[in-house]
Amino acid sequence: MKQKDNEERERIEWEKSKNSGMGKFLLREGFFQWGLPMGVIFGIMLQIIENGFHFGNFGFVNNIFFGLVIFCSNGLVIGLLSWRRKKKKYS
Template sequence: MNKEERRLAKWEKIKSKGLISYLIKMGLFYHGLYFFLIWVFLVPFINSNFTSDFIKNESFKERVSAFVVVSILYGLCLGYISWRNLEKRYAHII
């Protein structure tokens, strides 16, 4: 089995689970969670000279609230775009 056949088999397995499963796994937990962690914790940590002082700020709570919504939307959008790209990539093969 060559590399392309393995990828196709993997895509068929992913596709059999459905779009919703893919959006939850790849969209929310992969793209959305990483986006959230980077923008809510890593960037402020770097901006506060590598201290955890940013957590004590009142704006931190607002930042978390805002980025929960933004991260969910971002993750779902990227997950859907990824799904569509995989559909297009393997549409001619199946």
């Protein structure tokens, strides 16, 4: 019963996302929910590995920027793959 409720909820969420359009879906799912958090976490981890807990230098900004570029672009690809998978599953 619980699995059926989850599937129905996922279908309803997909319909809302589909009606909003692929661009908004990619931004929300890929960029904001995956790419942005992962980019920030990666940048902080890279800073700690390279320089310890010294966040006052330009290297920190550079590491965050590098993480955001890499992971946000990957997030858009992941969002596109998710869009295609859900479109195939629910259409």
